[in-house]
Amino acid sequence: MQGEPLTITEKGRAFDITDSKGRTARITIADVLQSNGVIHVINKVLMS
Numbered sequence: 001m002q003g004e005p006l007t008i009t010e011k012g013r014a015f016d017i018t019d020s021k022g023r024t025a026r027i028t029i030a031d032v033l034q035s036n037g038v039i040h041v042i043n044k045v046l047m048s
Contacts, residue, residue, distance in 0.1 A: 002048045019046045 004020040015027045029041035 001046065004048050006046075017042060017046065019048070 001019060006020075007018045009016050009018065015030075016024050017027065018024045023044070023046055025042040025044035025046055027040050028043050032039045032041060
């Protein structure tokens, strides 16, 4: 996101990520362990 802020909000048991332009994506799969860390899968592409 090239330094732009992201806001994470909780809606019930789901979490939404909102970028600085107001676009929102939902975390669909959390805590996926990878060889170099942990990722979270979201349902949209957020671009700066």
